[in-house]
Amino acid sequence: MTLCDTHSHIFDEAFDADRAEVVERARQAGLDRIILPAIDCESHPRLLQTLEQYPDICRGAMGVHPTSLTADNVEAELAEVARLLDCGVEWVAIGEIGLDYYWSREHVEAQHHALRTQLDWAVERGLPVIIHTRDAWDDMTTLLEEYTGCGLRGVMHAFCGTIEHYNRIRHTGEWVFGIGGVVTYKKGGVAEVVAQMSLQDLVVETDAPYLTPVPYRGRRNEPAYVVHTAHRIAEILGTDITNVAAQTRTNTTRIFGV
Numbered sequence: 728m729t730l731c732d733t734h735s736h737i738f739d740e741a742f743d744a745d746r747a748e749v750v751e752r753a754r755q756a757g758l759d760r761i762i763l764p765a766i767d768c769e770s771h772p773r774l775l776q777t778l779e780q781y782p783d784i785c786r787g788a789m790g791v792h793p794t795s796l797t798a799d800n801v802e803a804e805l806a807e808v809a810r811l812l813d814c815g816v817e818w819v820a821i822g823e824i825g826l827d828y829y830w831s832r833e834h835v836e837a838q839h840h841a842l843r844t845q846l847d848w849a850v851e852r853g854l855p856v857i858i859h860t861r862d863a864w865d866d867m868t869t870l871l872e873e874y875t876g877c878g879l880r881g882v883m884h885a886f887c888g889t890i891e892h893y894n895r896i897r898h899t900g901e902w903v904f905g906i907g908g909v910v911t912y913k914k915g916g917v918a919e920v921v922a923q924m925s926l927q928d929l930v931v932e933t934d935a936p937y938l939t940p941v942p943y944r945g946r947r948n949e950p951a952y953v954v955h956t957a958h959r960i961a962e963i964l965g966t967d968i969t970n971v972a973a974q975t976r977t978n979t980t981r982i983f984g985v
């Protein structure tokens with residue numbers, strides 16, 4: 728059984744004390760790849776350093792996260808993403824990028840500007856995207872519909888939209904949907920939606936250090952725990968974990984080439 732954690736921030740300070748052990752536990756759990764999506768200028772150096780330290784298992788995505796953006800910093804953040812896209816690292820995607828209305832709607836304009844700019848870069852470069860959406864599923868779906876036919880591909884990370892969002896987004900490009908620890912929670916509604924999704928459209932992720940799956944909920948998340956998410960998906964879809972691992976691993980290669 729081989730798994731890929733398609734979304735993990737193990738460059739975060741939360742892993743400074745034991746990053747090597749975390750990577751080793753991921754290997755032992757059957758992971759052959761961990762994709763690290765960028766956050767912002769402040770954390771890009773740590774991302775680059777982690778990619779350098781674990782070149783056999785870690786792959787990086789470059790982009791700026793919506794919650795890091797303000798009207799004042801958006802151009803500087805985008806300029807740094809543009810610079811790092813050409814710094815010689817073989818990025819597997821542009822991300823994470825997106826819309827997040829949960830914390831504040833104050834910088835929605837900056838978020839939209841950065842998202843469209845980075846989607847355009849992805850189209851130009853033929854790179855997939857890693858998209859973050861929180862409390863903004865309607866706006867995200869409508870925006871992606873504008874890009875229909877442009878050749879976008881990527882992952883809708885931490886998917887928690889409705890089945891209608893899933894069906895509309897699927898038609899706008901070549902998408903997979905990232906399922907993480909939330910699917911193991913009793914409340915959250917993700918399990919009900921996953922039950923209606925095709926395994927061919929799913930990839931697994933942790934979003935470490937956040938969104939820890941049961942039975943470790945409440946503790947720091949780490950890539951090895953993606954096994955619990957795969958197990959829960961197998962339960963929901965009435966199949967076995969080997970099948971979930973094989974199919975989600977194939978889907979990951981189809982989108983990211985890793």
Ligand SMILES: [Zn+2]
Pocket residue numbers: 734736764823934
């Ligand atoms: Zn993330």
